[in-house]
Amino acid sequence: MSITNLTAIRDLATNAGLEVEYWGWRGEKEQVAPETLAAVLGALGLPASTDDEVAASAREFENRPWRRVVPSCTTVREGSDATIFVHVPHGSDVQVDALLEDGSTRRLQQVENWVDPKDLDGALIGRATFALPADLPTGWHEVVAKVGDDLSEHAPAGTLIVVPTSTPWPAERSWGLFTQLYQLRSTTSWGIGDLRDLAALTTWGAERDADFVLVNPLNANPPVSPIEPSPYLPTSRQFGDPLILTVDWAAAFVAQRTEVPVDTVELLSRLAGEAILGNRVDSIDRDAAWALKEPALRALFDLWQSANVIDDDFTEFRKEAGEPLERFGVFCAISRVHGRDARGWPTELATANGADVLEFAAAHAEDAEFYVWLQCLLEAQAKQVQSEARSAGMSIGIVHDLPVGVHAGGADAWSFGSAMARGVTVGVPADQYNQFGQNWSQPPWRPDMLAELGYAPYRDMLRAVFRNAGAVRIDHILGFFRLWWIPEGNTAKDGCFVRTDAEAMLGILALEAERAGAVVIGEDLGTVPPEARDALAERGMLGASVLWFEWSDDGVPLAPEDYRRACLATVTTHDLPPTAGFLALEHLDVRERLGLLEGSVDQARAEETETISKVVERLRRAGLVGEEPSNEDVVVALHEYLSGSAAQLFGVGVSDLAGDRRGVNQPGTADEYPNWRVPMTDAEGRLVSLEELLGSPLAARIAAASGRTE
Known part of the structure; x- marks a missing residue:
């Protein structure tokens, strides 16, 4: 790179939506390197590696709106x-x-x-x-x-x-549960929690006046081993994960429409017998579960096809999902032949609408049809779970979680083409809990191309996540204001913030939420732009507050009555260990073992111990614990403490109900830690079935302590 006019590239970057400086977590202003600015500008279609390129890109950027008669997209409030x-x-x-x-x-x-x-x-x-x-x-x-x-x-x-000017607001001040669905392994699960297990949890919660269950993202992965374990790195945010299908429900659904022969019944029984053995393994093995679940579902699909079943609900869903669903089916079929990552496919298949893709689709029509059918089946089962949750008395029911992005070689990246930036990924800069920053290996939307496309890909994604949901949690909603872009080859700390059109992003979110009649929860943790929380509150969108991060100006834990009303408050989050583990400093043990602590481990332990001591002292002063409380007593007291906060919604982690100590995710790692593969255990580290969990005295204690009273 040969840039001598630093003022010019910084001006171009600022005009194009890049933040050339930002406040770091230690309170110091950080300058973005010109090389980083040039790489990010290039990802936005503005070459900036030389002074001449910067000047030409500046002229082109200024001329862009003049080249269109009417703006590509205009968003206004009613x-x-x-x-x-x-x-x-x-x-x-x-x-x-x-x-x-x-x-x-x-x-x-x-x-x-x-x-x-x-x-x-x-x-x-x-x-x-x-x-x-x-x-x-x-x-x-x-x-x-x-x-x-x-x-x-x-x-x-x-x-x-x-x-609209605002989104639906929760009907009442209430509490609910949040969980990683794959961890909810019952005695009938096929090695991984499924939608029937989710229905059982909602019933249990509703009986205790809970109004919602928030689940990890249930988005799709390619049907090819190795299956990506992270629910926050899906192949698509528009379609679901067939791994969460309940095979028994699918068989009953097919049996209502055509006869299921004895040999198919025997096949399903044999596969189920093998699959439930996976519930005894101290790991969530998605590949093993799919290796058994897929042939079972294919057998049912073959019956469906041979009987030429016409189902009105399936037909309607397929019509509404339209061309994106058909393309997704083709993507899955290609994945079976050429692998899960489209970046490694033959070049003639690299463009979703290319002639060779159409030829492949015609040659593999039945395989593509199978994956479309699975999505229709997922729609039917998800609709059933939400219906049962509402019938059981939940005012919200299922809360779906929308991840920040998708796999760079996945179905959405392949389908959306120019709408996603290339040569960069998203993440977050260094902060107190991740001092090397995080790279999530996901390509961001290009804000300019989203506007050029009239935000259609974003709209379709929102409609999919709002389907069969009473609320939606937006992971890292701060990305609707600005997102940390990391050029390929840079460390996670060496990126820059790129601003998005927050007015458009939040406005469209409000429009689709209103049409779905659903609440919006924005996860607004981390380095927060000053305008973000005000903008969310103005729209009637809830934020997120985690007890360990909420402190008053005088350095003591925030009093319950001082929590903001417009938020979902929780004791913990999936990026920390369950509460019992946090109290035992499990997270520091893991970070020390993996070399993720930037400073002294003794200092980190001392600081975290002081934090916990201050919180426990607050509990003691509130009369919730005695002088020497047990770990379990503190966990229960923390939930009782936060249940009395001003927050409109209060969420209880299902892992806390079990007394689990292991975190499901260690930010900043890949294979160094078994992220998203950790099954649920009790305080002694024993595997816990869903039935055991829901019948445990600890679960009953926490549920009783978590009820909301006016």
Whole structure:
């Protein structure tokens, strides 16, 4: 790289949405290296490796909006006064209309706002300003323009999104559970927790006045070994994971529509007998579970196909999911032949809509159809679980979790093409708990391309996660404001924040939440932009508060009444060990063993011990524990303490109900720690079945302590 004009590249970066400096976790201002700025700008389609490239990219960036007649996308809040800029050859007539979602048309009126014309590639381009009516209904609309003396030239339409001012609010102040579904292994599980196990947990919770169950992301992975264990690194955020299907439910579903022969019944029984042995293993083995679950599901699919079953619900879901579902089925079929990572596929299959992909799809139509069928089956079972949760008395029911991103070689990255940035991944800079930063190995959305596409990929993803959910948790919602981009080859600490259009991202989220009638919970932990929490609260979206991170200005644990109302409060989170483990400093043992502590381990232990002592003293002063409480007494007291907070929602970790001590995830690691593969155990480290868990005295104590009272 040969950059001498640092001011120019920093100006270009700032205009393009990059933050050239930021506040580090130690309270010091950090400057982003010019090499990092150049790499990130390149990922945004703005070459910046030399002074000449920077100058050319700056000119092109300035000219981009002038090259379109109407903006590619405009987002406005309902009831607000807003205008849009329209660009036409200088002196040309133009007529602009809003084509509404219901098919009606509204003429836009031009307003006085003189702007000098711009010389663009040798032609003068003028800018006209048009007012958007304040009474436009919420929804997905279009802006269309006719240009020329006779208004005969139709310019490409732009997307117009009118969004609500707020999202649905929880009906009542309540408590619920949060869990990693794969850990909920019952005596009938096939080595991994499934949707029937989730239904059992919701029933147990509802009987104790819980109003929701928050589950880890249930998004899809390629059907190829090795299956990615992290629920936060899926192949797609639009489709589900067949591993969570309940085979017995699937068999009953098929049996209601066609006869299941004896040999199929015997096959399913034999596979189930092998699969349940996996429940005795001290590891979640997704490959072993799928190796048994897939042939069972294929046998049922073959029956479905041979009987030519027509199911109205399946047909409707397939119609609504549309072309993305069909492409996903093809992606899975290709994965079976060429591997799970599309970046290693033959070049002729690298483009989702290429001719060779269409030929492959035709040649492997039945295999692709199988994966589409699995998604239809997942829809039916997820719908059943949510229905049972609401029928049992839960006001919210299932809360789905939307991960930050997807696998760089996965189905979404393959399907969305230019909507995702290449050559960069996302993560977070260094903080108190991850002093080397984190690289999540996921490509980010390109904010400019999302706008160019009218946010359609984002909208479709939201509609999928809101389906069969009473609420949705957005992991790292701070990424809706800015996201830490890390150029390939850099360490996690050597990245920069890239701003997104938060008004558009949050507005569309509010629109889709309103249509789904669902609550939004934004996980806003970490380095928080100052405007983020105010923006969430303004929209009626909840944040997230974890007891160990909440302190008053005078250095004591935050009093329950001082918690913000607009949040989901929890004692712990999946990036920390369960509460019993945290109290025993299990997280420091792991980080010391893996070399993840930047400073002295003795100092880290002393600091964490002081933190715990201050919290326990707060419990003691509240009369919740005595002078020498047991570890279990402290765990129960912490839940009773936080249940009395001002937070609208309070979440209880299912691992805490078991007395588990092992963390499910150690941030900043890959294979150094068995992330997302740790089954649930009790305080003594014994494997715990779901039935044992829900019948345990500790679970009963914590549930009783967690009930909310007005």
